[in-house]
Amino acid sequence: MTVDMTPNLTLVVVIGVLVAAGVYLMLERSLSRVLIGIILVGNGINLTFLVASGAAGGAPIVGMTDTDEMSDPLPQAMVLTAIVITLGMTAFLLALAYRSWQLHRHDEVQDDVEDRRIARIAAYDQAIYADMDTEDTVSDLDRDAAEARDETQSSDDDAEPVGAR
């Protein structure tokens, strides 16, 4: 197995370009461009595993390649998983894009409506929701005390006194 850890410049450049292009697209609003960006970034990151696993070698198959000349199989297994997961994610995002087209006739990611509402309210210094419990800022213990009544035994007796409710 090769443990030559000098980095491969060609791969590094390819990685840089893939990630840069992908990030640029990911920062767009069109869902399909975002998705293309994700695929590009994904490919770039998958390649970093190759660089990190050392120099190129033979296929990691016993009997086909000498053990000393094999490329590292562990990162390959991880990347294989990542590739297939990207497929699932692509399908999901495309379904999202199609649904968005069905509803809005475009696939752009709009600003979150609720967040915009909060920002608007914050600009006016209003309460987010009407809270009756905290509205009157003047407290009156005496008033509260007069209102506080327990459901006591005598309050529902037949021999109810005049004073009780």
Place this chain on the structure above:
Amino acid sequence: MLLLLVAHLAMALAAPALMSWLGRRAFLVLAIAPASATVWALTQTSAVLRGDLPTEVVEWVPGLQLELAFRMDTLSWLMLLLVGGVGALVLVYCSAYFSAKAGGLGRFGGVLVAFAGAMLGLVVADDMLLLYVFWELTTVFSYLLIGHYADRKASRRAAMQAIILTTAGGLAMLVGLILLGESAGTYRLSEIIASPPGGTLATVAVVLLLAGAASKSALIPLHFWLPSAMAAPTPVSAYLHAAAMVKAGVYLVARFAPAYADLTAWQVIVIALGCGTFLVGGYRALRQHDLKLVLAFGTVSQLGLIVLLVGLGTKSAALAGLALIGAHAMFKATLFLVVGVVDAATGTRDLRRLSGVGRALPVTATAAGLAVASMIGLPPFAGFAAKEAAIEAVRQDGEGWVGATVLVAVTLGSVLTAAYGLRFLWGAFATKASVTHAPVAEGEPESVGPGEPPAVTRPSLVLVWPALTLAVLGLAVAVLPGLGDKLLSPYAATYPTGDPGHLVLWAGITPTLLLTLLILAGGALLFVGRAPVERFQARLRTGPEADHLYRRTMRRLDDVSADVTAITQRGSLPFYLGGILVVFMALAGTALYTGTSLPVEVRGWDSPGQLVAGAAIVIAAVLTVRARRRLKAVILVGMSGYGVAVLYLLHGAPDLALTQVLVETITLMIFVLVLRRLPAYFSDRPLAVSRWVRLAIGVLVGGTVAVLTLVAPGARMHVPQSIDFADEAYSFGGGKNIVNVVLVDIRAWDTMGEISVLLVAATGVASLIFRQRRHAVPNRVSEVEVDHTASSGVWGTDDDRDRMASLRRRGVSTPAQDAHAQPRGAPSIGSAIAGSRAWLRAERTLAPQRRSVIFEVVTRLLFHTMVVFAAFLLFSGHNTPGGGFAAGLVVGIALIVRYLAGGRYELGEAAPVHPGLLLGSGLFLSAGVGLVALLGGAEVLQSVIVEIALPVLGPVKLVTSLFFDVGVFLVVIGLVLDILRSLGAEIDRQGEETGADDMGTPADAPTPAEVSR
């Protein structure tokens, strides 16, 4: 002690059921739980006195050093008696207090018992974290109790206020406890008190602890939650104020005082808060008109005094403090219960309206009189003994101006106590000549005629005897000579400084006795002159109150949180992503710049081929970014993907290359399926500035990742984990293809997780596209007649329909028209197609102009070949490139080809199963085989190699992980099939329903040609 806790818990859980069975009498049953705690504490009295402390330790979370550790010393014993005794009496009282028709009693009873249990746990816990858990439990239960009448605004507000304040204090306390525990190396309370850690850290911790205690015990400036909490039912107030909740803070102070009372910070806080609270509470109690409010402020005041005494740090003060804890619990509980009786009997608690109650309720009045006598310190009551000891202690031990100040504060506070005590007694029971038309608050219905005191109904005996019991106890414990000293001094003796004090009723004529007489005289004077005092207080009422300040703070907090949310939560996806990426660059960049250096030597390439593939990828990626047309961008990204596959191959990863090629192909096809519906071009976003920002972020992130990749290989310190994989793969995994063995054996759990993700993704896709229900069976040719909505055939358009019309005129018929033209009784189109001999079974469901005979023929030839190839990949994958993933993807591509050649009915014919079935059985197979290994005594997912000698084929080596791979294979097919059925077939169907054509525009929208112009 654990048993007692469990009893409380069980009783609390049973309360609702008991209440619906027995009605309010169930309170009597519930009272058993706290009563048993009292009885147990009493049986342990001699052991506690001997110093033979009952302890109990049960391991809970060893990793956190968290134990269910309990220990009962004198302090805990006293608290336990009060918590259990008062709790039991209050529950008994409840059984007569509440109306039989009152709502929510089941919940109320349960919470009250749970609260008693939490309090019990709190006072006997010997583990600081455990103590904290119980502490917060009391907070939560008190919240529920205060807010019992949830339909009332005042109730909700009071409950919310109480929980916010006490939880805030509790959190501060938690920090303090952890600081203390970490610096001491143990969380055992008893060990920490025995050898307390010192230093600045400990001081900070202790200050935080005091903050928690102050919030719980309603010391200034957080005292206001306690008077508001009188919105709770009166029995709850009695319990909360007398024995539980607020006493938790006192308990904490008393617990830590022996260890930390000598700290200056401690002294400053305890003396300032204690004296201040004692005075403020007493002063405000004097001007209240509601009996409960008089008592509530009285409690605030008394808590100040108790905290002052137990926190002062001398033996004599501590003894006085402990005595006062007991005395206070008895008299305050009595008084609240009495208020409940008066309230229930007369319907009011307003002391301006009550008159003549004492004459009507003599027993109740007697209980109140005994309790008040104890409160204001009349001999021979417990309160007197405690207060005498307190004044004596403060007088003897106080030094300098601080001591003098404390003495003055205690004296003044006691004068106020005497005054409001008398005011309470007079207000509740006196026959007042002055009771005329009481001023009724605005908006309140006037329930009493002018000059007429409310009528009094006779309360049940059950309401009176708990109060009377407590009041008499307050007398009894004081009268028995030496009892208090004997029982309480063991704890006071643990305080480090001062002489031991004594609890006596007669110590001769001492300065202290004179001071007591002075206090009583002053109190009486204040009471007699209550009218001018009230007027004076009303005039002095200026400035914001603490309660008001609290509300304004909460309001500002809401505003600030809205502002912060508005700034950070912009709702824009690019903004969030950009933020994440910038943080990534900042962190990774800093680490790269400070912690690493670039490698000395680099390789240009491993093989020249890499250079070619790399150049192709770079060009394709750059063009992708520049593309404005969707299809172009997709094809370019596919090209870069194929380039990456070449790089994999050149690196020596054939499995990766194979998978990458297959995945890219499928991705491309899915894209095309969806792009049919989307506009041909990306929308223009002419925001020039933001584009440059995006470009800058992109380039910087790309650069950062590139540099990271350059540096990372040099960071390797160990030999690769996989150095032995070749050996292990063959001998244990039974396969030569190491990557495949890693996937299905060595790291099978990873794969397991992955196929679960695929299953979720497939389900997500289907649920986004299928708006109604997902059909149980895919589109079959036999359904054509029912399902066929458009007469033009699959993939036909309106234009086609017109063309069909012209074709029909010439005598050519579409399949569907055929069907309708059939005479009744003739075989339907579906069965006709099924019976026909065609290249593809569903080819005739297509619109004629969408058919391609060549494609159909090729598909017919290719499909089975591909499936066989997939089978080969699947079974040989263990030894050569291939495996479940690749095989599944190949089958997926074969299905796609069938779909493209023959439309959705062809897909249904090619794979007449529900994708969910494939996904589910695949996952089941993978996981199930993993479990089978358990039967053989091996680990989950471990492979077993079986060699069988077959008659013709010779020896066959079978590895159980093959079944795992078959599971993966099925899941991948299920994923692709689900995608095809959703993004392909279902979109087709929806398009036919709405009349949208394949070019992504509804019938009434501009055509692609117009858009591109």
